[in-house]
Structure formats: structure tokens, C-alpha cells
Amino acid sequence: MNWDAWLPVLVVASSLLPGLVIFFLREGSHRLRTALNLVGAILKLVLVGILIWGVFHEHVYESRWTLAPGLDLVLHADTLSVLFVTLSTVLWLVTTVYAIGYLENAPHRSRFFGFFSLCVSATVGLALAGNLFTFVIFYELLTLSTYPLIAHRGTPEAVRGARIYLAYTLGGGMLLLIGTVWLHVLAGPTAFVEGGILGRLPAEYHPQLKVIFLLLIIGLGVKAALVPLHGWLPQAMVAPAPVSALLHAVAVVKAGAFGIVRVVYDVYGVNFTDQLGLLTGLGIAAAITIVYGSIKALFQDNLKKRLAYSTVSQVSYIALGTAILGPIGTIGGIVHLVHQGIMKITLFFTAGNYAETLGIHKVSEMNGVGRRMPATTLAFSVAALGMIGVPPVAGFVSKWYLGLGALEAGMAAWVMPVLIISSVLNAAYFLPVLYRAWFREPGPAWPAEHIPAARFETSAALLWPPVVTATLALAAGLFAAAPYSPLEWATLIAHREYGL
């Protein structure tokens, strides 16, 4: 093995090894743990940087390890995986900082950070998976490593939420597994290849392939929280804020969406999927989810729950983009993978800040919070506006390309209304919050002030992460045309997928 083969492994290992070491650290060795976390995160960032450069220059990074005859664990870096890896690496670093601040003095930090690192490792592995088999392995590992994070607090609700999460994801995982095995039997090892590989199969397999597609999409749809498979997501809100941030923005939900992208583009091939008549179905499911999630979000008073339903809705933009045939729609979907991530993580960070600093959990308690915590609330506002699709925040870019793509593919008749309705609904559930935060008078006292030391705003470790991610969200929109921007990268991906 040479350097090119080792690099993907190192990317995974840079979070895995610190995680394993952290498990065995004493509860009190705070500094060592922090150092390990940060060193790991930064190292990963550097490695990923190399990866980006290499992939852009069409370097092949591939590690292969045989688990059983015909079943290889393959880590392979292509444009799509690099996109996702970068997203998770950057957000991991930010979230780690945030989590260090958030969990100060909380119990079981070793356990928490251990699983946290495992979770990120699983996500990165999933992103780098070179075939469906490897993808499934990391998909399940992700499930496993997030379970303890959701159950972390150990309260009955936490344990219950974790159980529901598990029931959904393991069930989905099982369907995914069955689909994968089936596909494996039909087509042999299903490596991810741009443009897909299944188009070569004889026509008599097509009915089976449709069933398999359904199995795979349902399996992935659970994590991607496609309606009606989304039930776990609001329940998992009991987890600590950094975990929620991770679940919604980086790891779990994204893994599902990413999987859908992979299956459609790199397993079936988008043209072949369309040929089988499956794209429309996927698109409709995504559309329903988008609208349904937004409507549900409208009626949540609990801030985190409102954000959760917002995630249900927003993640489906990715699926929607996938379902729109043609490079432009693809760009819209893929770029939203990143955009939704940075915006949503900002929202969760800020929601965590409100809860941690002032004890605010509900929208109705947010009156005037912008005056008490302006920086946080500013970050919140940027992200929320992005979600609605207000330019120049990143969300606008995604929606723009989705709309264009729909026009190009001739699907505008139903995609456009969905986009419009959803944006209106987004505005309907975010704008009132902003109004309350900025323009309403605060009440006599906050529900519970936790961090009195931070007279202004909140502690630095909690404040900086949302500020950074909000800035990123803004930058992604403003400098969308810059080289190496998410949009540019997504364009690269789309071109390679369509063989342009």
C-alpha cells in the first residue's frame, strides 16, 4: 500500500483512534481529552485538504480490504465523497469545540466524546465508502455509535427516544441490507461508479431492480427522515444539543440523503433510474416530505422540535434534487447537502445556547432574546433566512438551482409549486421567531439562567461555533462562484455524473 491507498484510511482513523483512546480516559482528564479531540479534528481537516486537492486533480485514493471472498471493504475518494467528508470534517471541528463548552462539568464526558468521535468516523467512512457493501457497514456503525449519544442523559425520555431511533434505523438498515444483498446476488460487488453500473443488466432483471430500489430507498429514507419514516427524528430531540446538531446536519440524516444520492447516481445511474421510472416516485416522496415537514414545523412550540421538522423538510430537497433529471437539478440537490448542513447546525447550536444559557426551550419563551444574546440571535437569523431561501444566504443558491433544474427537466409543473409552498411555510415558521427574538420585549426573567459568569451573551466555546457556521452559510451564498466553493464542487460532481 502506498500513500494514496493509506490516505482514506487515515482520514477515518484520525477520528477513530482519538475516540478509542478517549474511552479509557479518566473523567477528570479534561485537557487531554480536549487536546485529543482537537488534534484529531485538525489533523483530519489537513488530510481532507490533501484529499480535495488530489481528487480535483483526478488522483485515485482507494483502500481495499477483503472481509470475505467477494466482499471487499473499499474506501474510495471521489468528488461526491470528498464533498461530504469535507462537510463532516469541518462541522466536526466546530461541533467539538461547541460540545466542549456545552458539556462543561457534565457527567460521562469520556463516554460522550468517545462515541462522538466514533460517530464522526462512521460518517466519514460512509462518505468514503467505495461500494454499497462498505456503505451498509458504515451506515450500521453510524446507527450504533449514535445510540449512546441520544441515550446519553440516561433519563427515561432519553432512553425512550434512543429506543425509537434505534427501532427505526435498525429496521431501515435491515431493508437496506436485504436490498444490498439482493443486488449483490444479481450484479456482484456493487462498486460506486459515476454513472452507475446497473444499466448493463439484462431487461429481465428490471422488475427485481425496481423492488431492490424500493428497499434501498426505504432503508435510506429512514435515516433521511422521508415521510412517513421520519417518526424517530423529533423523538431524538432529547439528546444534548451538540448531538442534535450532529444528527441533523452532519451525520445521520445526511447519511440517509447521501445514500440516496449514491444509489441513484452511482449504483443505478440517474438515467437508468429514470428509465426504470423510479425518479418520479422518489421526487413525489420528497415533495410530500418537504411540505409535510414544513406544516408540522409550523405547529411546534418547542424550538428544537420545530427545527427537527424543519430538517425533515429541508433534507428532502436533496432527494428532490436527485429526482430531477439533469445536471442543474443535481447541482441543486448536492449543494444543499452542504448548505442545509451548515445552516441547520447553526440553528441547533443557537437553540442549544438559548437552552444552556437562559433555559429557553420554547419559541414562546424567546421574546426579546435578541437583546440578551445578540450574536447568537444574529447567527440564528442568518441561518433561518437561509432556510427560507433569502439571498444571499446559501439556502437561496440551493433553491435557485432546484427550480432551474426542474424547469430544465420539464418537471416545473409540480416542483415549482412545492418549492414555493415550502418557502412560504419556511417563512411562516421562522419569521415569527425572528420577530419575537428581536422585536418583542423580554419578560421579567428568563426561565433559568445557567451561565451567570457570561454576563453578556454566553461562554466563548458556545458562542463561536454558531457564529462561524453562520458566517460560512453566508459565505457559501456570497461566494458561490468561487473555486472550491460548495456550488463549484457540486457542479464538478454533476458534470462527472452526467459525463459532461
Next chain:
Amino acid sequence: MTDAMIGLVALPLTGAVATLLLPRSATVVAIGAGLATTIAAALLLFGVANQGALHYEMGGWSTGLGITLRADGLSALLLMMTSLVALAASVYASAYFSAASERARFWPLWLLLWTSLNALFLSGDLFNLYVTLELLGLSAVALATLGGKRAAAEAALRYLLVGLLGSMLFLAGVSLIYAGYGTLDLATLPRVVEPGPIAWTALAMMTTGLLLKTALFPLHFWLPPAHASAPAPVSAVLSALVVKAAFYLVLRLWLDVFANVVTPVAANLLGLLGACAVLWGSWRALQAERLKLLAAWSTVAQLGYLFLFFPLLLALPPGPTRDLAAGGLVMLALTHGFAKAGLFLAIGVIQQRCGHDTIRDLDGTAQHLPATTFAIALAGVALIGLPPSGAFLGKWQLLAGAVETGQWLWLVVTATGSLLAAAYIFRVLGHAFGHQPYPNQPVTVAREEWPALLLTAMAALVLGLGGAPVWKLLEIGT
């Protein structure tokens, strides 16, 4: 290398005699004998890998007149697993049994059990197999009684009677084979056995006897009480190895010795029973109130999976696909062996530290015994069949075989069983992660926690990630 075969039988047996004669230093002697046995197993594994299948004619008498020991890839693998599991359990037992009198009783029986397992996996003679089965059964029962409680004695007695019945049926089959074919040698038999009343009846009787011993549904009734009431290290070996031994024989008989006698209908029957075992065992495990009972019922279920392979293997034509499926079967068996042994040892730690193993009252275990809880979680990963455990690869092959042969029922059963397994495992973990007043305890990993951790890591990580050689080894047949 063939001397390693003798060593595998003679070393633990010598150890048993030595521990009997030297009760004061029994622990040291036993661990020493165990180490030596493990080395022999490793030597054998390498020998088989490098030189192919090995055989040894006992006493120098030609095969048929004398007894021949045989080792191929399958037996070498199972022997290796036996040694590793038994060694780990031995280390645990050295901490578990504290009183000198307990040790003096435990070690000789323990090494006799080990002897019998090794002898069984090596045996190349039908009647010799009967003797090893009896040695296995009796030593297992004797060890199970060491729990000391009345429940243990009651369960052990039932276990013994069932085991005896099983051996008698087996012996009846063996007699019939000798009557019909005039030989007992396992390698000679495939050449002379032909489909017909003799072979069918003999196989049916032997299989029934073995199914009793391996506790396939509906003949599983004796297992949960016996495995749940034995001392932890004993339970570990009972669930991980002893039932496996009988299963190994079923496998040998059906796939090697009587390969041209077995019919798809019969294999489907086995598969159906396996399916029932998976569902019923998992369901009962979910209902269990005690951790040990859960583990025992889970054994019933896990054995069921192994039987799901029979209809697949029979439907697949000989060739690479079939070899893949067979490898999956062995992988599943190996993983379960390590995982279940580790699980029982971990439960033993909990039982001793907490004074009970009631699942409802396990809240906070993750805080008090993080390493042990982690071991349980790893075991759970392997039992559910999640990656990166070996069981994942095994179930993959199971599913692939089911798809390949169009036997969708097994696919549904496997999926349902896995989800049920997840349910019962995470019921435990849910309690373990449950909230308890925060004790700022350092992470301790004591001598009795290590074995469980290593065994479960073996099942959940090593076998899954480094299991490819298993398929290679299995190509080495007798």
C-alpha cells in the same frame, strides 16, 4: 503437526489428572494446561493451513481397525475457537471461584470438558464420537451443578437426561450404520453409504439425538434453565461450545458423511425448525427477566440461524457460491461462540458485583462497570449481526443464499430475528445506560473483565474485519 492433534486431547486430559492430584496448585496447573492446549490448537491451525487436512492413526493401526483422528479446516477453526474461549473462560474462572474447595472441584471437570470438545472435533470415527459426546455431556452436567443451588441441580439433571437420550439415539444410529456398512470410519462412509432405509433411518436417529443436544426448537426446552443456572464460566462454555459441538456433528453428517443421502425435504424441515427457533428464542429472550436467561434464550435463537443454512446449502450446486454460504455458516457459528461466551462472562461480572442479574434493576451499570457494559454491547452487536461483527458476514451469506435460491422465507425470518435480537439487546443496554446518581468512578478493567472484553471484541471486530481466512481454511476438506 499431527502431534498437535494428540496434544489437543492429551494435554487437557493430563491437566485434568494433574489438577485432581494437586488440588492446591490446581489453578496454575489448569491455566498452564490451557495455554499449552491453545498453543497446540494454533499449531494445528497453521499445520492445516499449510499442509492441508491432517490425520493420525491412533496406535498405528490402519484406519478402520483403529481410530483415526482427523483435522480439516472446519475442525481446526472450531478447535481454535474452543481453545480461545475456554482459555479466556479459564482466566475468568480463576477469579470467579475463590474458595479452594470450589477450585479443586472445578478444574478437573473443566479440563475434562475441554478434552471432550477437542476429542469431538478431531474424531474420525462414529463410535468414538459417541464416547466423546458422552464425555462432553457428563462433564457439562457436572460443571453445571457447581452452581450449588437447587435450580441448578434440577436443570442439570434434566440436561443430563436429555443428553443421555440424545446419545442413545445417536448410538442407535451408529449401530445401524455398522450393521449396514460394516465400518465406523467417517472418511470411509461417504464412499459406501447409499440412499436407502438404513442410511435414512440411521441419519434420522443420529440427527434427532444431536438436535436434542444442540437444542434445536422444539427440543430446546432444557437449555435455558441449564445454561441460566450454571456458574458464569460454565454457562459461557455451555452456550458457546457445547451446543456447537453437537451442531458440528450435524453439519459433518449432513454435508460430508451422508451428503448423498440427505434430501431437500429433510433440509427444509431443519430450516423450518431453525426458523421457529429464531423467532421463538428471540421472543422469549425479549421476555426474559434475568440477564442470564436472556442470554440462554438467545442461544436457542442463534442456533436456529445455523439451521437456516441447511436448506440453502442443499439447494445450491457445489461451487464457489455454496462454499461462500458454508463459510457464512461457520462464521456465524464462530462469532456466536465468542460473543456468547463473552456475554456470559460479562453477566457473571455483573452478577457478582451487583449481586443479581435482573434486567429491570440494571440501571447505571454503564457507569459502574463501563468495560463490562461495553463487552455486553459488543456481544450484542455480534448477536444482532451488525457490522463489523463476524455475524454480519455470516448473515450476509445467509441472506445471499436465500436470495440466490429464491427461498424468501428464510430471508424474512433472518430479518425478523435480527430485529428481535436488537430489541432484546438494547432493552438491556437501555437499562445499563439508564440514569443513576453520578459516581465519579475511574474506568477500571479488572482481571475478570478482560476475558469478556477480549472475547466479545474477537466476535464483534476481529472476526468481522479479519475473517476472510476462514473461507480459505474451509476449502481444506478432509
Next chain:
Amino acid sequence: MTELLLLSATGLMLSLFLGLLRVLLGPSAGDRMLATQLIGTVGVGMLLVLSVLLDEPALIDVALLLALLAAVAAAAFTGQQEARHD
């Protein structure tokens, strides 16, 4: 002579058969035990006859052992009864 031995073997068998009826009929445990003793004695005789008839001298040893151990059985029976009434 062979015919005679055959006859006596069969006759002894008949005798054993009759004893068997007593074993089955009982009524008391003592009755059964006593009938078992009879079966033992008959068995010894039968083995002796068979040893000549089948030309297998080792059966004489069997007869000897049977004779000795039938006594053990009876002793076990009564001994156990005694212990029971402690």
C-alpha cells in the same frame, strides 16, 4: 445329549417364565425380589446349560458372577429397606 440340553434349556426358560409371572404379579416388593432371585438361579442354570450347548466355556464364568451378584442385589434390596425404616 444335545437334544436333552436343548430340552432343559427350554424347560428352564419355561421355569423362568413362570417366575416372571410372579415378578409381574407381586404383590409385595418382597415377592418381586424373591422372584428375581428365582430368575437369578434359573439364569445360572441356563447359562451352565448354554455353555455346554454352545460350547462356550466362558459362560460358566458368567454364571459364577451372576450367582455372586444376585446375592449383592438381594442384599441391596433388604439393606435399603432397612435403612428406610430408620
Next chain:
Amino acid sequence: MARMAILAGLWWLMVQGRADAWLVGVPAVALAALASVHLGSPALPRISLTGLFAFLALFLRESIRGGIDVAFRTLGTRLRIEPGFRRYRLHISDPSARVLLINCIGLLPGTLAADLDGDHAELHLLDSSDSPDPQLLQLEQAVAQLFSLRLEAGDD
């Protein structure tokens, strides 16, 4: 030594005189003799040879008589029995001799020793109308002669 000789004789009989058997035979005989000593059997009583012959003769005769007696009693169309119990005072106190006596009583026509209770034997009679005393006394004398004992005066 006497018992050693007897046991050696038995051994010799069992192995049908094969000489190579003594390798096992010597320890076996020695062990058996040791067992016999430790079982607390007293040194062998003095056995008179004439007594032995007399006893054997009586014993054989009575056994045959006993067998014929019981055979004809039971084979008749009607059972000619009148069972009953009877106590009998023993005139011999030597334990070994008593055991022999008790065992022999069972072989006499019509009698069976059902229990031993101090100096008294509880006898079961097949035909209680017939007194067994004369033949019992005869047997006792033979046993006494065999062991070179004297009968004690009985007052029954």
C-alpha cells in the same frame, strides 16, 4: 494361613489350574485374605473332618428331602400346606455356626428361619402340624460336630 490356603484353592479352581495366573493370583489371594481378616471373621474354628463329612451327608440328604417335599406339596392338585410361625431356641451360641445353622434351616424340609432374635429363631413352617424339632436338633448336632462345639442345654 488356613484361609489363605482356601482362597488359593479357590483361585486355582477358578483359573482352571493355569500356572501363569499366579502373577495376578498372588496379590488377589493376599488381598482377599486381608479383607477376610479385616471383616472381623474370627480365626477359622477348628473343623473336624469327620464332622464335615457327617454334616455334608446330612446336608445333602436333607436338601434333597426338602426339595422333594416342597415339590410334591406344591405340585399336588391341592396344596398340602398349613403355614405358620414358631419360635425355636437355638442351642448353639458360636456366631459363625449360628449363621451356618440359620442358612441350613432354610434347606430343611418345611422350615425357614425368618428372623433371629437373641437366642431364639423365628421359624416359618410350611406345615405347622408337623413338629420340626427333631430334624432341627439333628442339624444342630451336625453343625456342632462340624465346628467341634457342644450343644448348650436348651429349656424350650
Next chain:
Amino acid sequence: MNTTNLLVFDGLLLFSIVGLAWASLATTDERRSVILFMAFGLVLAVAWGRLLAPDVALAEAAIGAGLSGALLLAAVRKQSPGSSHTHANPDRNYSESGAKVVLQWLVTLLCAALAGTLAWALLHALSSAPHDTLPRAISDNLVASGVSNPVTAVLLNFRAYDTLLELAVLLTAVLGIFSLGQTTPGYQPAGPVFDGLVRWLVPVLILTAGYLLWVGAHAPGGAFQAGATLAAAGVVLRLTGRSRIGLPDGFVLRIIMAAGVGVFLLVGLTLLLLGRPFLGYPPAWAGALILLIETAAMLSIAATLLLAFVGGQPQSTAVNAAANRQREENSRC
């Protein structure tokens, strides 16, 4: 000789065997069942003799007729003699219902089917000419085996490995019984008549054991039959109420228990070291080695069976070494 003339004999014998088996299992009275089983064993011994299997007949005479009976009788429940309600489990009363009858019929039917199938297969097996390769191989190699009794040759030479494991089974059983802890209470001192029996029976049994051990080399007999006979001597002693029944204590007992397996292993491994196969005796030494192994095996077997009868580890009330030594000396028999 005309076998058809033995037909009546065979018929009656088999009828008795089946009758006894059936009767012994038809009753619910444990004691009756055991006595019938003893009778069954006696008749079986005759049957083995009839089939020219005197080795087995000897074993059956020692075990089936004698020791098994004693063992079983000792385990008959002492509380409720002759009562059919032997289970203290109150739930059992429930099951005396229709379901149970159905179950009984089902099981009976199943077993009948088993008998039928087995018979069918057996008839098939017997209808072809007997397989003579193996018997011929045995008789061809008999000279090299060191003994002239083919059964002993098979047991201790050709298939010595089986026998080694068999001794391990015995050892396991006795260790298992040990681990149960306690002995059953002893028996009352027996009356003088019984004592009289014991005084001659025990030495004769010891002698017979020796004989069987020796004779095994060239005629039916062997370590197992000898060991069982020796154990029978101990059983009789125990029944007379003696606490010392010829079993030593402590270390010596453990040595005797382990002797069978130990000597066997020692011989096998020594041969291995000398460059021969495991348990491959040099023909010149085979006879002596077999006798050595058999002697050790006999002692182990006797100790095992006796301990099984006693039902546990003999109480070691050793207060001091002197007392121990004293006891050892007293218990040599």
C-alpha cells in the same frame, strides 16, 4: 447343531425380556420398577450368553443384575414408599387431564413408528451378507495385539483411544458425584446372618475380580467386569453398615480415581516420546502394558462405582495425620 430347536427358547427369552422391559416402565411405583429392571438385567445376561457374547454377559451380570440395581435402589425415594405420587411438584396434578392422554398416545405412536422404522432398516442391513472386513482385520492382527481375546484386543489395543475416553467418562462421573457434596447416610448394622454372607462373599468377590482381570487377556473378562465385581464387594460392605468400605481417603483416593486415565495416558505419552504412535504398544510389550493399564483401570472403575453407590465424597473427618494413617491401615481391604 440345529438352531431351530433353540427357537422356542429364544422366543420365550425374548418374550420375557420385552415383558420385563414393559412391566418395569409401565408401573409408576419406583421400587417395583427397579426390581423389575434388575430382573430384566438378569435375563439380558442370559441373552448375551445365548448370542455368544460372554464378555458382555459378564458385564451385564456385574452391572445390570447387581450394581445398577443397588444404585437404583439406593436412589428410590425414601419418603413415600410405593406411592405413585413421587413428585413434590403440585403442578403435576393439573396435567392428569385429557391433554395428557393425548400426549401419551402421541408419544406411543411416535415410538411405535420408531420401532417400525428401525426394524425396517435393520432388516435391510441384515439381509445383505455380513461385513467381514473388520472382523478379519481384527483376527489377522490379534497376534500383534498382545492378547488373545479379540474383545480385549479391540478394547485395549485397536480401539484403546475409546477406552481411554471411556475412563475419562468414568472419572467425570465420579467427580460430578463428588461435586454434589454429601454422602448418603449409612446403613444400619446388619444382622448376623447378613454379616455371615459378607464374610465369605467379599473375599470371594475380590478373588473373582482378580480372576476376571487376568482371564481377560485370553478369554472373556477384563478390567471393567473386574472393577464392577470389586465395587460389588464394597457395596455389600456398605450395606452391612460399615463406614469403612475399602475406600481410602484423600490423596490416595484421588490417585486411585485418576489411575485409570493416568496410567493410560502415561503409557500413551511415553510411547509417543519413544517414537511410536500414541498408544501404539510394541507387540512384545503389549500384553504386559495391557495388564498394567487394566489393573489401574480396574481400581478406578471400582472406586468410581463404589463412590457412586455411596453417593458422594466419603466424609473426611481427618483430625490429624495420625488418625488418618490409622484409618488408612484399617481400610486396606
Next chain:
Amino acid sequence: MLTAQVLYGLTACVIVALGLRGALLHASLLQRVVAINVMGAGVFMLLIAVAYRGPGLPPDPLPHALVLTGIVVAVSATALALALARRLHAEQDND
């Protein structure tokens, strides 16, 4: 086919079935042990019948050896079972 072989062989089958039935149906532990022993006797008879070669001919010694081993094993198992049963009974009586 020898008449005696067939006769004894068939009887063996019957005994095996009888023993099995007893072992399955009896409630009493002791009687289950007896039943298993009866079943064992049936199997042994099967083997010995197979070994039988007719009057005057030496029988096949191998099954005899197997049966001897089988008897020892069966006795060991019986002894252990009975010891366990005694222990259980003793504990039940103590209750």
C-alpha cells in the same frame, strides 16, 4: 439372514422404542433413568445381534467391545443422574 439375528434384532427395536417412550412420558426421575437404561439395553442388543454369526462361528468382536464401552458409559451417566436425583430428593425433603 439368521433367524436368531432377526429375532433378537427386532426385539431390540421394540425395546428401544419402549425405553424411549418411558423416558419421554415418565414423571419420576428415577424411572426416566431406568427407561434410558432400558433403551440402552435395546441398542446393545441391536449391536450384539448384528455381531452374531450363527452357532459355532465366532461372532464379530467389535460390536462386543463397543457394547462394553457403552455399558461403562451408561453406568457412569446413570450413577451421576442418580446422585443428582438423590440430592434433589434430599433437598425437597428438607423443604
Next chain:
Amino acid sequence: MINLASSILILAGLFFYLAGSIGLLRLPDLYTRLHALTKADNLGLGLLAAGLALHSQHLLTSLKLLLIWLAVLAASATSAHLIARQARRQETRR
């Protein structure tokens, strides 16, 4: 001549065996049955053994037969006594 004697002895032995067994069936209670067992059967065995001993060519074999007879005799006499004693004791206790 010897053959004739041995035949007669064997037949006589058979007769007593049968008589004992019939007695065992016909006699009314345990004690009387014990009579039949001890006396008739032992005589039967004795005669049978004597007959076979005459038939045998080897003196030692004949002596062994005698030995067996003695063993059975002693054993069954003792066990008859023991069985009777036990029955008697049970009776008197009740």
C-alpha cells in the same frame, strides 16, 4: 453310562426347577414361596450342575460347577432369610 446318569440328573434338576417355579406361582404368601425357592430351586441347580459336571471332561470344570452351586446355595439361603426377616419385621411393626 455316564451319559445316562448325567441325563437323569439334568432332567431331575429340570423337574425341581419347574416345581419351584410352579410353587412360586401357586403358593399363597411370601414365606411359603420362599420355601419353594430355596429348596426346590437349589436342588434343581445342584442336580443340573451335577449332571453337567458328569458330562464334562475336565475335573476342574466340574469342580467349578460345584463351586457355583455352593455359591448360589449360600447366597440364596441368606437372601431368603433376609427377605423373610424383612417381611416379618414389617409385619410385626404394623
